[in-house]
Amino acid sequence: MRVGVIGGGQLARMMIPPAIALGIELRVLSENEGSSAVQATTAVGDYTDVDIVLRFARDVDVITFDHEHVPQEVLAALVESGVAVRPGPAALAVAQDKLLMREELTRLGLPVPEWARVASAAELGAFLETHGGSAVVKTPRGGYDGKGVRVVRSADGADDWFARGGDLLVEELVGFRRELAQLVARRPSGELGVWPVVESVQRDGICAEVIAPAPNSSGRVADLAADIATTVAESLDVTGVLAVELFETSDERILINELAMRPHNTGHWSIDGARTSQFEQHLRAVLDLPLGATGTHREWSVMVNVLGGPIVPRYPAAMVDQPTVKFHDYGKEARPGRKVGHVTAIGNDLDEVVYQARAAAGFFE
Amino acid sequence: MRVGVIGGGQLARMMIPPAIALGIELRVLSENEGSSAVQATTAVGDYTDVDIVLRFARDVDVITFDHEHVPQEVLAALVESGVAVRPGPAALAVAQDKLLMREELTRLGLPVPEWARVASAAELGAFLETHGGSAVVKTPRGGYDGKGVRVVRSADGADDWFARGGDLLVEELVGFRRELAQLVARRPSGELGVWPVVESVQRDGICAEVIAPAPNSSGRVADLAADIATTVAESLDVTGVLAVELFETSDERILINELAMRPHNTGHWSIDGARTSQFEQHLRAVLDLPLGATGTHREWSVMVNVLGGPIVPRYPAAMVDQPTVKFHDYGKEARPGRKVGHVTAIGNDLDEVVYQARAAAGFFE
Numbered sequence: 001m002r003v004g005v006i007g008g009g010q011l012a013r014m015m016i017p018p019a020i021a022l023g024i025e026l027r028v029l030s031e032n033e034g035s036s037a038v039q040a041t042t043a044v045g046d047y048t049d050v051d052i053v054l055r056f057a058r059d060v061d062v063i064t065f066d067h068e069h070v071p072q073e074v075l076a077a078l079v080e081s082g083v084a085v086r087p088g089p090a091a092l093a094v095a096q097d098k099l100l101m102r103e104e105l106t107r108l109g110l111p112v113p114e115w116a117r118v119a120s121a122a123e124l125g126a127f128l129e130t131h132g133g134s135a136v137v138k139t140p141r142g143g144y145d146g147k148g149v150r151v152v153r154s155a156d157g158a159d160d161w162f163a164r165g166g167d168l169l170v171e172e173l174v175g176f177r178r179e180l181a182q183l184v185a186r187r188p189s190g191e192l193g194v195w196p197v198v199e200s201v202q203r204d205g206i207c208a209e210v211i212a213p214a215p216n217s218s219g220r221v222a223d224l225a226a227d228i229a230t231t232v233a234e235s236l237d238v239t240g241v242l243a244v245e246l247f248e249t250s251d252e253r254i255l256i257n258e259l260a261m262r263p264h265n266t267g268h269w270s271i272d273g274a275r276t277s278q279f280e281q282h283l284r285a286v287l288d289l290p291l292g293a294t295g296t297h298r299e300w301s302v303m304v305n306v307l308g309g310p311i312v313p314r315y316p317a318a319m320v321d322q323p324t325v326k327f328h329d330y331g332k333e334a335r336p337g338r339k340v341g342h343v344t345a346i347g348n349d350l351d352e353v354v355y356q357a358r359a360a361a362g363f364f365e
Numbered sequence: 366m367r368v369g370v371i372g373g374g375q376l377a378r379m380m381i382p383p384a385i386a387l388g389i390e391l392r393v394l395s396e397n398e399g400s401s402a403v404q405a406t407t408a409v410g411d412y413t414d415v416d417i418v419l420r421f422a423r424d425v426d427v428i429t430f431d432h433e434h435v436p437q438e439v440l441a442a443l444v445e446s447g448v449a450v451r452p453g454p455a456a457l458a459v460a461q462d463k464l465l466m467r468e469e470l471t472r473l474g475l476p477v478p479e480w481a482r483v484a485s486a487a488e489l490g491a492f493l494e495t496h497g498g499s500a501v502v503k504t505p506r507g508g509y510d511g512k513g514v515r516v517v518r519s520a521d522g523a524d525d526w527f528a529r530g531g532d533l534l535v536e537e538l539v540g541f542r543r544e545l546a547q548l549v550a551r552r553p554s555g556e557l558g559v560w561p562v563v564e565s566v567q568r569d570g571i572c573a574e575v576i577a578p579a580p581n582s583s584g585r586v587a588d589l590a591a592d593i594a595t596t597v598a599e600s601l602d603v604t605g606v607l608a609v610e611l612f613e614t615s616d617e618r619i620l621i622n623e624l625a626m627r628p629h630n631t632g633h634w635s636i637d638g639a640r641t642s643q644f645e646q647h648l649r650a651v652l653d654l655p656l657g658a659t660g661t662h663r664e665w666s667v668m669v670n671v672l673g674g675p676i677v678p679r680y681p682a683a684m685v686d687q688p689t690v691k692f693h694d695y696g697k698e699a700r701p702g703r704k705v706g707h708v709t710a711i712g713n714d715l716d717e718v719v720y721q722a723r724a725a726a727g728f729f730e
Contacts (some may be wrong), residue, residue, distance in 0.1 A: 001677055019383030020404055021636075023677045023694025041383055199529055271386075275689055290684035297662040306708055312388045319655035323663070324640055329388025340389070 001287055002027060002205070004057055006047050007066025008035030010330040010339070011263050011279075014271065016040050018280035019282045028066075036330045042279040050077045063347055064286045065262050068095045069142075086188065086239040086286040087261045094236055095261045097170045099140045108235050111230060111255045121162060125155030127170045137161070138169040146205015174255060176247035180214050181266035182225040185241045185291055186233040186282040193281055193291035197225035200245070200266045206339070207265045209357070210303040212273060212296065215350065224254045232259065241282040243267060246306070250259045263304060265305070265339075270294075272326040272344040273301025298346040299351045304361035306341040309334035311364045318363035322330070325360040340364075366652055367392060369422055369533035370432025371412050373400030375704070376644075377630050379636065381405050383437045383645035389652070393431075394421045401695045402431070415442045422448045429605055430627050433460045434507075447615065451553065451604040451651040452626045457495035459601055460626045463534045464505045473600050475593060476620050478612070479537040486527060487667040490520030492535045502526070503534040504622075511570015537679040539620060545579050546631035547590040550606045550646040550656055553600040558646055558656035560639060562590035565610070565631045571704070572630045574722070577638060577661065589619045597624065606647040608632060630670070635659075635692040637709040638666025663711040664716045671706040674699035676729045683728035690725040705729075 001024045005012045008030025016039055019026035022082040027042040028035070029052070035041055045052035053074050057063050062084040087095075094104050102115045114131065118124045120310035128135055137158045139148040151173060152158055161168055179200045185193040196213035214221070222312035229244040243264030245257040267278035276284075276292030284291055318327070323346070329341040341364070366389045373395025381404050382567060384391035392407040393400070394417075400406055410417035418439050424427050425447040440454035451462075459469050467480045479496065483489045493500055502523045504513040517523055525653045526533055544565045550558040561578035579586070594609040608629030610622040632643035641649075641657030649656055676694040683692070687710070694706040706729070710721035 013385065016385055016404070020378065020381055021691070021693050022680075023696055039381070275691075284684070289680050290688065292684070293689040295689070315387075315654050319649070319657070322660040323655065325662070326386070326640075329385050333387055 001025065001285060002060040002062075003283060004029065004060035004063045005037070005040075005066055006053065006056075006063060006070055007031070008041055008121045009066045010036045010192075010332075012037035012040070012066040013330060014263065014277075014328075015283060016281045018277060019284055022280070022283065022302070024283055025060075026283075027056070027060055029053065036332060038331065041116070048074060050074050053078065054083075057081070062086055062286050064282070065092075068092060068261065072096075084286075087242075088237065088239065091236045091238045091248045092261055095259050098138050098139045098143070098258075099167060101259055102169060102171075104236065105256055108231060110231060111253060113174045113255050113257075116170050117140040117167050118170045119162075119167045121155045121159055122159060124152065124168070124170055128152070128155060128251055131172050136171045136173055138171070140167065140169055146202075149205060166245045174247045174257075175250045176255075177250050178214075178248050179257070180217070180221070180225060180246040180248055180254070181210070181264070182229040182244045182246060183241060183264060183267045183270075183278060184226070184233050184237055184244075185285045187285050187291060188239050188288045190234075191291055192230060192233065193227050193276070193285075193294050194230070195224050195270060195278070195294045196296065197246075198266055199268070206305070206307070208265050208305055209354075210269050210306075211350070211354070212269045212301040212303075218353050221248065221254065228254065228256060232256075241267065241278050265342075268342050269301040269303040269329070271328070273297055296346075297348065298353075299348040300350045301344060301346045302350075302353045302357040303342050303344045304357045305339055306343065306361050307339055308336050309338070309340035309364055311341045314363045318360050320358050321363070322360040325356055327360070334348045341353045366390065367425040367427075368651060369394065369425035370402070370405075370431055371418065371421075371426045371428060372396070373402040373406055374431045374698075375401045375430040377402035377405070378695060379628065379633070379642075379693075380644045380648060383642060383648055383700060387645070387648065389468065389648055390425075391648075392421070392425055394418065401697060403696065410469045413439060413441050414718050417444065419446055421446075422446070427451055427651050429647070430457075433457060436712045437461075449651075452607075453602065453604065456601045456603045456627055457612035460624050462505045463503050463508070463623075464532060466624055467534060467536075469601065470597070470621055473596060473598060476618060478539050478620050478622075481535050483535045484527075484530050484532045486520045488708040489517065489523060489535055490534070493517070493520060495548045496537050499538045501536045501538055503536070505532065505534055511567075514570060514651055539622075540615045541578075541620075543613050544616050544622070545582070545586070545590060545611040545613055545619070546575070546629065547609045547611060548606060548629060548632045548635075548643060549591070549594045549595040549598050549609075550643070550650040551603055552650050552656060553604050553653045555599075556656055557595060557598060558641070558650075558659050559591050559595070560632065560635060560643070561661065562610055562611075562629055563631055563634070571670070571672070573670055573672075574719075575631050575634050576715070576719070577634045577668075579664040584615065586619065590678050593619065593621060597621075605651045606632065630707075633693070633707050634666040634709050635667040636693070638668075661711075663718075664713040665715045666709060666711045667715075667718045668707055668709045669722045670704055671708065671726050671729045672704055673701050674703070674729055676706045679728045683725050686728070687721050687725040690721055692725070
């Protein structure tokens with residue numbers, strides 16, 4: 001069984017351990033030498049080049065992704081040449097374009113913030129007028145970790161983006177109590193695996209911490225989140241891992257914020273906290289193998305991202321301080337603000353688990 | 366941090382996932398292309414060739430092992446050239462030679478079966494006469510998985526081995542209730558990590574199943590096993606993982622059967638069942654990093670070896686039957702009787718966990 005991953009970032013890197021365990025041959029097409037997935041990189045090349053991607057795909061059973069940026073032309077060429085692409089191009093299109101995402105989710109009757117497609121400052125101004133004078137503007141493509149997202153309070157607040165051409169997405173500024181994320185995995189044959197809904201704490205638009213499961217989420221919130229993610233996965237025919245980022249609003253609504261069709265930062269806790277990690281499950285799902293159990297080892301798992309680094313030279317202090325914490329280094333050069341790894345603590349006392357994870361991550365700042 | 370592993374078998378293979386997680390660069394010197402550790406193999410060469418091993422060691426911070434067969438001359442050359450070798454040559458010598466092992470353990474006052482060094486059929490006959498007419502004969506070197514071990518009931522029972530030259534080890538045939546194994550890890554700076562003592566079920570001299578912890582082992586048996594392994598590790602200055610295979614006799618003694626100074630089959634359960642696996646701990650120990658916690662995720666972990674195979678083509682049936690079981694394939698060609706992988710189940714009901722692990726392994730026979 002051979003899986004080809006397009007993209008050599010930390011998500012591809014974290015697929016390597018379960019691939020080794022399961023005896024799955026993992027091949028990675030990386031943008032450059034020295035990627036995070038260097039242990040499995042079997043090709044270096046541009047993922048927007050149809051010939052390079054077709055050549056890479058020739059020796060694998062299925063193509064999947066570390067990121068959502070592979071152009072639809074390339075995806076179409078893969079499908080046309082008979083390659084299994086999971087998730088498929090139609091599903092991926094929805095994750096690639098935030099306007100299409102809002103259109104599809106609205107069509108499915110799923111709860112989203114109020115939104116509009118705007119083509120000019122005047123249209124943006126009209127939306128602001130009917131939404132209390134402030135809103136969130138997003139570029140439909142290419143945003144991540146807070147990039148391509150902006151709160152605006154005047155009609156000219158996105159003029160630079162309009163100047164670059166193309167419509168923008170504008171959304172109501174949701175008064176949310178907290179952010180949640182619901183991860184599921186789905187096989188082509190339909191089987192679904194559902195992890196507990198988690199709380200994700202963002203700082204400056206970047207995921208800082210994840211608590212699994214989200215505190216006080218059993219019952220209504222958990223059911224709603226699982227229903228939403230299941231509906232998205234089934235309606236859009238998503239295969240592999242789907243992450244649905246959610247807002248829990250002050251007035252107790254659950255709204256969809258973003259979709260990602262790949263393993264996701266809000267699922268990293270599952271490597272150490274769940275019976276089946278999102279990375280193992282993604283491999284099983286894209287190979288159409290039966291999915292693994294999604295139960296947890298302890299009541300709580302807390303993941304804290306490490307921004308900056310370096311990690312490895314500081315292990316002596318961190319490991320002696322936190323012997324139960326699991327450390328994950330992405331093999332990236334340290335740089336202020338850059339996601340270079342994460343740590344996970346698990347246990348049955350949430351306060352203690354949060355303390356351990358934060359204390360461990362604190363050594364690397 | 367760069368660790369060089371001599372030997373490309375499944376133990377080296379299973380060091381790769383924790384090395385990736387921790388950001389440790391793992392390099393493997395394998396005997397041949399297409400080893401079990403092919404994802405990390407950075408050199409192919411003969412580990413008995415001093416020049417090859419010295420060249421391999423030049424780019425790593427520490428050398429450790431997948432097996433115990435590296436000749437002492439090669440180890441001495443490494444140490445002389447300033448390479449950190451863990452475990453060190455003096456400790457490894459004791460694991461390499463069963464006669465030296467018995468001498469050292471006896472010198473340390475540790476409990477071992479009655480034994481003698483015998484050089485001839487006559488000496489073997491004399492031992493048999495004083496031990497009820499039967500005994501176990503072992504070749505001092507090169508034995509594994511039941512090879513080089515034989516029960517004899519007459520003085521000429523080891524004539525073929527004597528004919529090859531060299532002394533043999535003869536031991537009383539221990540009437541044992543069960544076999545146990547105690548794994549510990551030790552850093553050069555002295556810190557020790559101790560996993561629970563486990564029960565190991567052997568079939569035809571090969572480890573078939575491991576139950577962690579050993580049922581009914583809390584209290585005296587657990588303390589005794591931990592004390593024995595700690596004494597061995599400290600007295601022989603073992604660094605990295607040490608496995609002490611033990612007999613629990615019908616008259617309730619705990620006797621040392623064998624030693625291994627590397628991750629060991631009886632510790633594979635720890636990948637899925639413990640907070641820190643033996644493979645992660647081995648890397649931490651040989652790098653002199655603080656050790657991880659050795660607690661377990663659930664009350665019971667049961668590991669069942671897969672002999673024969675193949676594994677991967679049978680995943681669809683096995684995974685749908687046992688969604689909570691973790692599967693491990695060693696990337697070896699299927700062959701009757703060959704260890705090609707293992708499965709691990711964890712849970713709080715021992716009967717259920719044993720059932721799950723055996724059921725899963727049964728798909729691959």
